[in-house]
Structures are given as C-alpha cells and as structure tokens.
Amino acid sequence: MSILRRKNKDACPAEAPGPPPSTPICDTEPRQRVCVCGKVTRMTARPTAGQPALAISVSDDTGTVTAVWTGRRSIGGITLGRRIAINGVPVMHGDHLEFTNPDYTLLPR
Amino acid sequence: MHVIVVGCGRVGSEVALNLASSEHDVIVIDRRAESFRRLGEDFKGATMVGVGFDRDVLTEAGITPNCAVAAVTSGDNSNILIARVARETFGVKHVVARIYDPRRASIYERLGIATVASVTWTSARVLRHLLVSESTPDWVDPSAKFTILERRVSTAAAGMSVADVETATAGRVAVIGRFGEASIPSPSLLLQEDDVLHIVVPADHAAQLDAALHLTEGTPE
Amino acid sequence: MRVIIAGGGSVGRYMAGQLQNSGHDVTLIDNDTSVVTQGRATRTPVGVTWWLGDACEVATLTSVGAAQADVVAAVTGDDEDNLVVSLLCKQEFAVPRVLARVNNPKNEWMFTDMWGVDISVSTPHLLTALVEEAVTVGSFVRLLSLEGGKARLAEVTLAAGSPAIAKELTNLGLPRESTVVAVLRDGHVVVPRGDTVLHQGDEVLVLVTGGVEDDVRRALVG
Numbered sequence: 001m002s003i004l005r006r007k008n009k010d011a012c013p014a015e016a017p018g019p020p021p022s023t024p025i026c027d028t029e030p031r032q033r034v035c036v037c038g039k040v041t042r043m044t045a046r047p048t049a050g051q052p053a054l055a056i057s058v059s060d061d062t063g064t065v066t067a068v069w070t071g072r073r074s075i076g077g078i079t080l081g082r083r084i085a086i087n088g089v090p091v092m093h094g095d096h097l098e099f100t101n102p103d104y105t106l107l108p109r
Numbered sequence: 110m111h112v113i114v115v116g117c118g119r120v121g122s123e124v125a126l127n128l129a130s131s132e133h134d135v136i137v138i139d140r141r142a143e144s145f146r147r148l149g150e151d152f153k154g155a156t157m158v159g160v161g162f163d164r165d166v167l168t169e170a171g172i173t174p175n176c177a178v179a180a181v182t183s184g185d186n187s188n189i190l191i192a193r194v195a196r197e198t199f200g201v202k203h204v205v206a207r208i209y210d211p212r213r214a215s216i217y218e219r220l221g222i223a224t225v226a227s228v229t230w231t232s233a234r235v236l237r238h239l240l241v242s243e244s245t246p247d248w249v250d251p252s253a254k255f256t257i258l259e260r261r262v263s264t265a266a267a268g269m270s271v272a273d274v275e276t277a278t279a280g281r282v283a284v285i286g287r288f289g290e291a292s293i294p295s296p297s298l299l300l301q302e303d304d305v306l307h308i309v310v311p312a313d314h315a316a317q318l319d320a321a322l323h324l325t326e327g328t329p330e
Numbered sequence: 331m332r333v334i335i336a337g338g339g340s341v342g343r344y345m346a347g348q349l350q351n352s353g354h355d356v357t358l359i360d361n362d363t364s365v366v367t368q369g370r371a372t373r374t375p376v377g378v379t380w381w382l383g384d385a386c387e388v389a390t391l392t393s394v395g396a397a398q399a400d401v402v403a404a405v406t407g408d409d410e411d412n413l414v415v416s417l418l419c420k421q422e423f424a425v426p427r428v429l430a431r432v433n434n435p436k437n438e439w440m441f442t443d444m445w446g447v448d449i450s451v452s453t454p455h456l457l458t459a460l461v462e463e464a465v466t467v468g469s470f471v472r473l474l475s476l477e478g479g480k481a482r483l484a485e486v487t488l489a490a491g492s493p494a495i496a497k498e499l500t501n502l503g504l505p506r507e508s509t510v511v512a513v514l515r516d517g518h519v520v521v522p523r524g525d526t527v528l529h530q531g532d533e534v535l536v537l538v539t540g541g542v543e544d545d546v547r548r549a550l551v552g
C-alpha cells in the first residue's frame with residue numbers, strides 16, 4: 001500500500017465514524033456510481049462457462065439490488081443477514097440493478 | 110513451499126534466487142529462455158518457457174492450491190491475468206501481482222488480488238506477501254519495544270473489528286489498505302478479506318497477531 | 331448507438347467504418363501515435379473519432395465516454411488487453427454490451443463474463459467453422475458463441491438423409507431452448523415461420539441455448 005489518496009466524497013469511506021453516505025435503492029440509476037446499504041438477503045453461486053461466481057441480493061426498505069463477484073465462490077464476512085454497503089456502477093439487469101465486482105464495506109449490526 | 114514465479118526480469122529473478130536459497134521449491138516461467146540467464150549458474154530451482162496464464166503451463170509447473178504464485182512480468186495486464194487464473198481457476202491463496210501503474214491497483218485489489226505497486230517495489234515486498242511466516246517488519250522502534258507489521262486479512266478473519274484485533278494483540282492498527290486506498294481506521298471498522306493492515310504491536314507479539322488473524326492455520330509449509 | 335472500439339488495427343478500423351456508415355457514433359482508440367495520426371490525417375474511417383490512449387486505463391475510457399457507450403468492442407491484437415478492457419467496461423462503466431476478440435484460441439476459455447465479455451469472437455475459430463461449413467454438408471457447425479457460451483449460433487446444411495427435409499418447422503421437434511433464426515436457400519434468406527417447409531440443401535441457422543445441442547442435431551442431421 002504505497003499511495004495514500006483521498007477517497008472522493010461520494011464513495012463509502014474505509015473508516016466508519018457514522019453510516020456511510022448512501023442512496024436508497026429506489027433512487028438509484030443504472031450506470032451512475034452509487035453507494036447503497038442494506039442486508040444480504042440472498043446468496044447464490046452462479047457458475048458460468050465453468051467459472052465460479054458469487055451473487056448476492058442486498059435489500060433496504062426501498063428495494064433490492066444484486067452484486068456479482070466473478071471468479072469467486074465466497075467472500076469472507078459476506079453472509080446472509082449481514083449488513084453491507086455496496087459501491088459501484090450498476091447495470092440494469094432485467095427488473096433490478098446489478099453491480100459487477102463492486103467495492104463493499106461490511107457494516108456492524 | 111512450492112513457488113511459481115512468472116516473469117524472469119530483474120524482479121522475478123531476484124525473488125526466485127531469494128526463494129531458492131531459502132530452501133523453497135521454485136520454478137520460474139518466462140516466455141523467453143534468454144531471460145533465465147539472470148538466474149545465474151547456481152540457481153537451484155527449475156525454469157520453464159511458457160505463457161504464465163496458460164492453464165497447461167501452470168499445471169505442468171506444478172500449481173496446486175497450497176503453493177504460491179508471484180506474477181512479476183513486465184506487463185500489468187499479464188500479471189493480472191496470471192493472478193486471477195492462479196487464484197480462481199487453481200484455488201491458489203498466496204498470489205501477488207506486480208503492478209506498474211498504481212492507478213490500476215484499486216481495480217485489481219477489488220478482485221481480491223494482492224498487488225505490489227512498482228513505486229515502493231522491492232522483491233522483499235513480494236516475498237512478504239507470499240511468505241507470512243518469514244516476513245520482515247515495516248519498522249522496529251529504536252528501543253526494540255514496538256514493531257509495525259504488515260498483514261493481509263484472510264477469509265477467516267473477515268468480519269472481525271479493528272477493535273477486536275487491537276484488543277487481542279495489545280496493538281493499534283495504524284493504517285488499513287482496502288481496494289487500493291489507504292486510511293486510518295476507526296475501531297468499529299470491520300475487517301474484510303484482502304485488507305492490508307499496518308499494525309503497531311509490542312515487539313514480541315507477531316505470533317499473537319498471526320493467531321488473532323487466523324494466519325497460522327493452514328499456512329503452506 | 332454509441333460504440334467504442336479499442337484497437338485501431340485492420341479489424342478495428344474495418345468495424346469502425348462499417349458501424350459509422352450504418353449511422354452509429356463510433357470512437358476508435360489506439361495507443362500508437364502513428365496509427366492515430368495517420369487515421370486523423372487521412373480522415374479514415376470516414377466520420378470516426380480517433381482517440382490516442384491506452385484503452386486499459388480507466389482515465390482513457392472515461393475520456394471517450396464509456397459511461398454513455400452502448401457497446402464496447404475490444405479488438406486489439408492482444409488477448410490480455412482485450413480482457414482487461416472488457417472487465418473495466420463492465421465493472422467501472424456498466425457498458426451493456428461488451429464484445430471481445432480472441433486472438434489465440436487457447437485463451438478462449440477466459441472470454442466469458444468472468445472478464446466482463448458478453449460476446450467473444452475468435453477469428454481462427456470462426457475461420458475453422460467456415461471451412462467446415464464449406465466442406466461438410468450434413469454436419470452441425472458452430473459459428474458463434476454468445477453470452478459467454480450460454481448461447482450458440484450453429485449452422486446445418488441439410489443433407490439427403492436429413493430427418494428435417496419436407497417437414498414444416500413446427501413439426502421438426504426442436505427443443506424449446508432453440509430457435510431457427512434463418513434459412514438460406516438458393517442464395518437468399520428465407521425468414522422462417524412455423525409453416526416453412528425445409529428442402530435438401532437448405533442452410534439452417536439455429537440459435538441454441540442450454541444443453542440442447544444434441545437434440546437440435548438429431549432433429550436436423552439425424
């Protein structure tokens with residue numbers, strides 16, 4: 001870790017003095033960088049073409065998004081019911097937004 | 110431990126020579142046979158000409174989940190490919206990739222791949238990532254009472270809070286690196302896998318730290 | 331549509347020219363100064379915007395408007411570059427459609443959604459398939475892989491003994507996870523309908539998803 005950089009204001013910070021700045025899921029737009037917070041409500045393995053992938057659903061009171069990490073089967077700390085913040089640029093996937101390999105922050109209960 | 114070094118440039122050859130002389134089982138892969146000249150006459154490891162992200166080449170080089178892989182070619186893109194194939198196709202846990210362009214580091218860190226940017230680059234840093242048990246400290250204070258150690262958070266330690274680690278080791282996490290960015294963490298921050306911790310601990314607490322971070326379980330021989 | 335093409339070699343330039351000609355807004359990125367200078371000086375391909383930069387860098391992709399692009403095609407002569415460009419486009423810019431060129435068939439296995447690739451095109455693979463198509467009548471030839479291998483476009487030229495001859499398409503017994511996209515007959519395209527009757531010598535283009543290739547083969551080849 002050689003470079004110390006200021007995170008931009010819209011990103012979820014690595015330190016958590018309070019809840020990270022986030023957007024309600026219902027207000028999120030595809031292809032705009034956004035941070036959403038919620039609970040992991042689903043976790044599935046989604047292998048395609050022989051390669052593993054981890055897909056989770058994150059829900060807040062206003063909606064649900066999915067996040068997919070390609071090439072991984074599990075990520076430490078990401079479990080059902082865990083509160084988590086997701087930061088990335090989602091794409092419209094059917095009727096909901098999907099993040100590919102987003103930044104994430106595990107949140108305390 | 111079996112270590113696969115891909116790229117026999119200045120860095121790769123230094124890493125390979127270092128590892129071979131400390132009794133690790135090393136194989137160096139490079140696209141060009143001429144590159145192996147850097148290893149010298151007395152190199153005790155093996156060499157192989159080939160492309161480092163080719164599955165057949167890696168299989169022939171003896172890749173297994175318990176080995177370590179250093180992707181240190183001169184191309185960032187090659188290194189990231191090698192690192193992902195090693196990690197995701199072959200299940201290797203100890204993988205490090207050298208990245209010339211620090212701006213790309215955050216992209217790769219998000220894929221869970223340890224990167225060493227070339228600015229503060231040394232073979233020692235690569236070795237530190239590969240060999241937890243033999244890593245040298247970031248800093249030791251003149252009175253030798255405290256030391257700053259760098260550790261990468263494993264899957265098993267994800268979800269612990271910074272406070273948990275500090276309590277277990279009587280230390281302080283000075284800086285945490287995550288997704289290519291560094292910051293000073295608050296005690297309530299939860300650790301995530303692949304976070305890089307720079308932690309101040311009393312000088313003889315390295316073993317305690319490794320135990321607290323579940324790093325002594327399943328460490329390759 | 332806004333299209334970004336990474337790779338200003340002959341493939342990229344050809345694609346850029348064709349797409350711009352069809353009315354799309356095309357930007358062509360290359361890292362070689364002389365290629366870009368030449369392209370700009372000669373204004374070829376016509377109407378295409380040239381950009382000098384490394385497409386594997388987020389900064390470059392941001393500058394060329396990847397955040398608004400509808401399609402990105404990574405068609406450089408370097409598989410590593412094509413994969414990294416694809417991943418960045420999916421991950422950082424949520425580009426809806428990412429197409430990547432496979433130079434070395436040995437690397438084809440990586441060109442899937444693991445690297446953000448929606449459609450991969452392997453020229454050697456395609457050439458082989460076309461050769462096969464040219465020399466074999468009555469075999470099932472795979473032309474193109476879509477969605478990271480989840481869907482395949484295949485072609486069968488109906489030989490004399492094919493069970494599909496003289497049958498209407500609805501009666502072929504094709505599985506649900508497949509569909510006849512076109513029938514090529516005597517040099518023209520027949521748009522397939524349920525009551526289209528197949529003849530010997532017809533080239534049937536069929537899209538197959540799931541694992542039903544064998545069923546499709548049985549219905550068309552026997």
